[in-house]
Amino acid sequence: MNLIDWKKRLLTxxxxxxxxxxxxxxxKENLPRYExxxxxxxxxxxxxxxEDIHLFSAPGRTEIGGNHTDHEHGRVLAASVDLDMIGAAVxxxxxxxxxxxxxxxxxxxxxxxxxxRKEEVNTTAALIRGVVKRFMDLSCSISGFRAVVTSAVLPGSGISSSAAFEVLIGNIVNGLFYGGKAxxxxxAQISQYAENVYxxxxxxxxxxxxxxxxxxxxIDFADPSNPIVEKLDVDFDSMGYSLVIINCWAxxxxxxxEYTAIPVEEQEVAGFFNKKVLNEVPKGAFMERIPELRKAFGDRAVLRSFHFYADTERVPRxxxxxxxxxxxxxLRLVNESGRSSWMYLQNIVPCGANEHQEMAIALALCDELLAGRGAFRVHGGGFAGTCQAFVPDDxxxxxxxxxxxxxxxxxxxVLSIRPTGGCELL
Incomplete structure (x- = not known):
């Protein structure tokens, strides 16, 4: 549909x-965004x-369980949220x-x-180039496209604007040039490739x-090339709690x-057992070799490994x-995960930060204001960004x-769970 047709369609x-x-x-409040x-x-x-204009959407996400477990091929609990990026493309x-x-x-x-390109590291151009290149590797013939994007996924909000952007571009390429075959x-795998490699x-x-x-x-990432994904038929909004993301302003x-050190240290521990990631190392074997692991890699690497085993085991519960x-x-398990992240994973305060500990302050405020009700934890990567709270509706x-x-x-x-992931609005 061309521009005039779309403007009529928005009102149907x-x-x-x-x-x-x-x-x-x-x-109703999102319709003006499409206009x-x-x-x-x-x-x-x-x-x-x-021209024939196509509209697309990709949501932000919230991590609910499994903090920093995915890169070690563990388990996570996550959800898409009702803040998204939208795009129009030809x-x-x-x-x-x-x-x-x-x-x-x-x-x-x-x-x-x-x-x-080295000069494109950490840039939007790198994400676009990486997504498009991966589709090309799949024998997708891409002749070019033009697009505009607007976002309700605020950068630094902790709900992954980069992933939403990658998934949006992936849906554009998939819809325009790949016949929706991906x-x-x-x-998601194409998007991760763009973020890792480009x-x-x-x-x-x-x-x-x-x-x-x-x-x-x-999601069970034991085999990351074929992750086991299970959607949960859960009406979270009816359970009497609101999902809140709190920006700590760091x-x-x-x-x-800081982020890179977490998988590096955990994978050093895995390497001690001639494995690539911790999920390939039985917890019992890890426990038996703790004295040697401490000597070889230091206590922080061992503590972070403790967190991985505990948090990936928490997800199924x-x-x-x-x-x-x-x-x-x-809620008890959410609180356990948060304590594990702070005590063992240590992704709350950057190394050497004494005067500025914004994430720790935000978590302390959650603890005080909730007064034993609900739950709270670090959200996502940690060190900066956001924390997450489940707040009783009253x-x-x-x-x-x-x-x-x-x-x-x-x-x-205050967020709601979105039932639909990245998509084209046909």
Whole structure:
């Protein structure tokens, strides 16, 4: 459909139903975002308004269980959320991919040179180039496209704007040039490749899988080339708790070494047993060799390994509790995971940070304000970014008001689970 046709379609009952699937209870407030997206497309590419325009969406994600377990091929519990990136795209024949993300400079890559570029590490161009290159490796013929993107997934909000962007680009390429043949898990793997190889971040596969597959899901990464993904038929919103993400207002800048050290140290321990990742090492074997492991790799590496075993074992118990509607057990396990991250994984305070410990302050406030109810934990990578709280519905107003007053206005984001992952709005 061209621009005029899309503007008419946005007002139809059928499109409202599609929005209700993506944003349960929030369709009306998201409709203006699509109207704005089409206006932005018209302003950016006025020559393409009569072309066949395609619309896409990819959600942010929240990690619920399994902190830093995916890169060691462990288990996670995650969910897509109702904040997303949306894009409008048209195919071209100029051999270029041009994308304007609102609020950022336009980015163009030439499809004749898809090699990894050092100067593009940690840039949007690297993510685009990596996703497109991986599709090319799958014999996908890509002639070029132009797109605009707007986002409700705020950078640094801890719900993985990078994964949402990668999954969005993956869905664009899949829809425009691959006939939709790539399934959601494959799109997630393509996205991870772009982040690892081109962007230069050694991430696991959880963020991309949660964004691409959607809903509440548990993932077993024992075989990362074929992860076992199970969607959970759980109505979380009916359980009497709100999911809140709290921004601790600390920057992720210059923390790459902190994040990288976690898998490096854990994989050094695995290497002691001639294995690549901890999931390949039986916990009993690890326990028997702790004196030697401490001497070889230091205590922090051993403590981080303790966390991996405990948190990957916790995930199936969290899944079982959710399936049974046993919120008391589920919340207890969330709190256990949070304590394990702080005590053993040690991804709360960057090394040497004495004056600035923003994540620790945010967690301490959660502990105080919840007063023994609900649950809280570090969210995602740690060191900076966000923490996560499950707040009883009767406390949500007072909790968010006080947290915003104590940490700064806009600290709290109350989220809902989105039942659908990355997709094209056909």
């Amino acid at each position: 009952e059928d499109f409202q139903k599609k929005l209700n699937m993506l944003y349960p209870g929030k369709a 704005h997206l089409l206006d932005l497309f018209s302003e950016t590419y006025p020559e393409d308004t009569a 195919p071209t024949n100029d051999g270029k991919v041009s994308i304007l993300s609102e609020g950022y400079p336009a980015c163009t890559i030439d499809l004749t040179d898809m090699s990894v 399934d959601p898990v494959e799109i 962007f230069g971040k050694p991430s696991g596969l959880m963020d991309q899988t949660a964004s691409s597959v959607g809903n509440i899901l548990t 920057s992720h800048a210059d923390l790459t070494d 969290q899944v079982e509790a959710l399936k049974k509607g046993d919120m008391n057990t589920f 406390m949500i107003d007072s909790f968010t008001e006080r947290m915003n007053r104590l940490l700064g206005e806009g600290s709290c984001h």
